[in-house]
Amino acid sequence: MTGKLSAPPDRAHKTAPAQPEDKPKRGARAVDLRIYRAVFNAVMSQRLPPGTRLAEAELCELYQVSRTTVRRALLRLAHDHILELRPNRGAVVASPAPAEAREVFAARRLLERQIVPAVMRNATPADLTRLRQSIAAEHQACHAGDRANWIRLSGEFHLILAELAGNRVLLGFMTELVTRCSLIIALYDSPGSPMCENDEHQRLVSLIEQGLQDEATDLMERHLLKIEARLRLAERTQKLDLAQALSGQDLP
Amino acid sequence: MTGKLSAPPDRAHKTAPAQPEDKPKRGARAVDLRIYRAVFNAVMSQRLPPGTRLAEAELCELYQVSRTTVRRALLRLAHDHILELRPNRGAVVASPAPAEAREVFAARRLLERQIVPAVMRNATPADLTRLRQSIAAEHQACHAGDRANWIRLSGEFHLILAELAGNRVLLGFMTELVTRCSLIIALYDSPGSPMCENDEHQRLVSLIEQGLQDEATDLMERHLLKIEARLRLAERTQKLDLAQALSGQDLP
DNA sequence: GCGCGGAAACTTGTATACGAATCCTGCCCG
DNA sequence: CGGGCAGGATTCGTATACAAGTTTCCGCGC
The missing domain is CATH 1.10.10.10 (Winged helix-like DNA-binding domain superfamily/Winged helix DNA-binding domain)
Known part of the structure; x- marks a missing residue:
């Protein structure tokens, strides 16, 4: 620790x-x-x-x-x-249930979709540098195979974005959402999924730098959807889950 | 109590x-x-x-x-x-400072702007009835001159909307925001401002019922901006505030 | 052998006790 | 006469003690 x-x-x-x-x-x-x-x-x-x-x-x-x-x-x-x-x-x-996990992600998409344009209104070149530094740290953890730190740093990138939107209340909400998402990812991510994402953070910063607002917002949305899609969030009730889990064991 | x-x-x-x-x-x-x-x-x-x-x-x-x-x-x-x-x-x-008050309102606008379309996707006729009942209660408090209850009920209308959006995480955020807004309104509302609003809630429900998404979203945005505009949120530091407040008394 | 009380052990919820920091008052000194 | 400092009183922060609830496990009856 x-x-x-x-x-x-x-x-x-x-x-x-x-x-x-x-x-x-x-x-x-x-x-x-x-x-x-x-x-x-x-x-x-x-x-x-x-x-x-x-x-x-x-x-x-x-x-x-x-x-x-x-x-x-x-x-x-x-x-x-x-x-x-x-x-x-x-x-x-x-241990958030799948339904709760979906709601957390949905809320996060809703907020981040609007954070992107806010960042584009406010961000200075220095801010973009900060974002790129965060991405670098993230890649480093990724290549070092440090999964726990990667999840954390990956969330931190989004928090910097939220900070650049210039609204502390929003930043507070995003902090809570990113935290909960990290927990959910740790819970539900498919074990075999590749850890490194394909530089979507990098591309997002580029789009922001170029002032392509719609494209940036769109990429953010797809980025979050992709993360959620990777999760094993089968919408089964606790009961069915149990029945299914035991179905292979009761005939020795 | x-x-x-x-x-x-x-x-x-x-x-x-x-x-x-x-x-x-x-x-x-x-x-x-x-x-x-x-x-x-x-x-x-x-x-x-x-x-x-x-x-x-x-x-x-x-x-x-x-x-x-x-x-x-x-x-x-x-x-x-x-x-x-x-x-x-x-x-x-x-006692939230004016800057903080603005941020709370900005965050609220950002969320509610997106809640309107979500409600339109989910709401049933029964839900619309619930909204209208809430409005009725609000008007009643308004005409009874019960300012404290009016502020509360007025916030409750927005919370029902958030609930109808079907996302409990979002509802939690909105609960916090509405609470803080109520506190801010109680703090900064101009004393002489008319208590009853001009049935914007009513019109909003109508637009939702008619499926006019853009108009409804627009009305919500203007509604919130109007509320904020009514507040006395002069952006002065605490020091200037004091100096100004005393400026009329030191020459007897 | 199996299920069902029941008591003991343990864990949490609430109240109280004590040490530490702050606030207030009055006194001393410039 | 005003500012600063010291002492007392008050209030907060932490630890401990006791009460109430929960879990566990053992023994009893079926």
Whole structure:
């Protein structure tokens, strides 16, 4: 853990856009931030698979803090749809159903479709450079075979775009959506699918640079649809799923 | 208080779309829900003006619960941008700056622009009836001079629309946006502005019914812009604001 | 042998206690 | 007379203690 560039969203009860926050300010809030990030990264890297139960006492011992602190971190994680909190029964890693996954992707398409033109109105050459740097980092992780980091960096590219749209509220929504999408991808991506995408991010930046708004918007839409299409989101109910899964085993 | 139809968002760590929740299930979670709603309604009705400090001990005594419970409610309120939590300095009612207000409205326009066509794809006649009923309730509050309820019901109409779009994620975002807009309107609306709008909701439903997509989308956009335009969102810094406010008093 | 209580162990929910930071007041000094 | 500093009071942040709910497992009856 402790990937130094990991970027779990720090929003929530913060109006200011950004803060240094490099070193723990007073050793106060940094603690539950640490728990938040650790769980966040673990879930995203699939070290904590969906459905995993997170007992409070365990985390207490791991991080040497009281249950009060752990609880706050869990509450935030639940609010961001990374965990699910079941009353009196503890927290488990979220496992969004296919229907929910589709809705998350649909919402994301709806937002990003409109972010592209906003970026084109606002972006400076320096911003485009930033986007290209992000793409470079992404490719690097891709070629290194670091799947977890690739998923994260790939999401980060979209977050930079959202930031360039110049609306912090929108950026907050996109942060939540990208996070949830990453979780869904980690959950449902077909195992054998090729990790590297075919430079759609690169092409998108080019289209933005050239001012081709309709083409850029279109590419964004197709890009997101393609990602969703790769997922194994068979729309079966939990019951059928179970029946199907057992159908090959009951005759020895 | 205890307006029986008040609808503070219950989302967050809940995957299920809706629950009865009429009576307190076990007296357990209902308590901090009660605090949440009470503060929510009080802020929206401007009984708690922006900047008001909410001491934890006060709420503890009012609701006869421990600080633990109050704290959780405050955390949720802060996450929904109704309060602002300042470390070691307590919670205050949020007072979004003009710049933030603009961003909230911009984000809302962006989403609702796309919600209209989605509604037109999904809505049944029964849904349109629901919308018209909501409008009726809104007009009633309007004519009764109940400004606080009118703001709330007026927002509820938009939430029904979001619900009819058939995407729960989107509905969650819209819930947050409508809430924040209500707070902003309560903050910045010009005092003398007429409370009743000129039946734009009614016309919107008609256009949706007739299948005139472009016209409906356009009306929605203009509707939201009109609301924003009515606000007193002078882009002045806090300092200038103060200087201006005192300029009429220092020469007796 | 199988299913069904029931009690113990464990986990979560809530309240309370204590340490730390902030705010307020009054005093001292320039 | 005004500004700054120190001490007390208040309020927040964290840890701990106790109560209530859930899970587990064992023993009993069928």
